[in-house]
Amino acid sequence: xxxxxxxxxxxxxxxxxxxxxxxxxxxxxxxxxxxxxxxxxxxxxxxxxxxxxxxxxxxxxxxxxxxxxxxxxxxxxxxxxxxxxxxxxxxxxxxxxxxxxxxxxxxxxxxxxx
Amino acid sequence: xxxxxxxxxxxxxxxxxxxxxxxxxxxxxxxxxxxxxxxxxxxxxxxxxxxxxxxxxxxxxxxxxxxxxxxxxxxxxxxxxxxxxxxxxxxxxxxxxxxxxxxxxxxxxxxxxxxxx
Numbered sequence: 098x099x100x101x102x103x104x105x106x107x108x109x110x111x112x113x114x115x116x117x118x119x120x121x122x123x124x125x126x127x128x129x130x131x132x133x134x135x136x137x138x139x140x141x142x143x144x145x146x147x148x149x150x151x152x153x154x155x156x157x158x159x160x161x162x163x164x165x166x167x168x169x170x171x172x173x174x175x176x177x178x179x180x181x182x183x184x185x186x187x188x189x190x191x192x193x194x195x196x197x198x199x200x201x202x203x204x205x206x207x208x209x210x211x
Numbered sequence: 212x213x214x215x216x217x218x219x220x221x222x223x224x225x226x227x228x229x230x231x232x233x234x235x236x237x238x239x240x241x242x243x244x245x246x247x248x249x250x251x252x253x254x255x256x257x258x259x260x261x262x263x264x265x266x267x268x269x270x271x272x273x274x275x276x277x278x279x280x281x282x283x284x285x286x287x288x289x290x291x292x293x294x295x296x297x298x299x300x301x302x303x304x305x306x307x308x309x310x311x312x313x314x315x316x317x318x319x320x321x322x323x324x325x326x327x328x
Contacts, residue, residue: 140319201253
């Protein structure tokens with residue numbers, strides 16, 4: 098069964114600093130991986146997804162993530178944090194063996210300090 | 212609007228009452244998911260529809276939970292005899308693709324926040 102683990106339920110960074118949100122996955126088959134962002138009182142929206150093409154995936158708002166099979170990781174990064182990046186971020190996995198479920202992590206709340 | 216619409220946004224129910232939560236997916240989207248998000252947690256899968264067919268209901272926590280999508284568009288999640296542990300945000304998401312074959316983007320609604328007193 099597929100699963101994801103997000104290390105750190107809360108992360109604080111200064112404005113302009115590097116953002117690094119960690120996600121490790123567990124899957125017996127090559128997975129599809131996603132990062133979603135949730136702003137207060139809004140639905141989740143897709144930041145980026147990995148579907149076995151390029152291992153470095155670029156998303157919206159300057160975010161990117163790198164799929165590392167050897168480390169079973171899919172960490173989310175952004176070179177320079179903006180105040181508007183403050184939100185909750187969820188990593189998700191979907192198996193590629195016919196399962197229909199998108200399995201989400203517990204989320205990381207990002208706080209950006211002025 | 213063009214997005215996924217959920218209603219009601221907020222629902223307060225007394226323990227034992229039945230509730231119905233509605234989801235209007237994006238027109239033409241084949242896949243529809245229901246998720247439950249408890250406070251401070253990630254979304255937990257409840258059920259999946261491909262058009263009108265409910266292909267996976269393994270996440271429904273008990274037989275008090277029932278979901279339908281009779282015409283392959285609007286979906287309703289019904290919770291009978293609500294309990295306090297049912298308090299959560301219920302998220303609906305839709306996708307253009309058939310899940311499992313293509314990693315389609317999920318488009319989420321804003322959720323229905325259920326509070327059971």
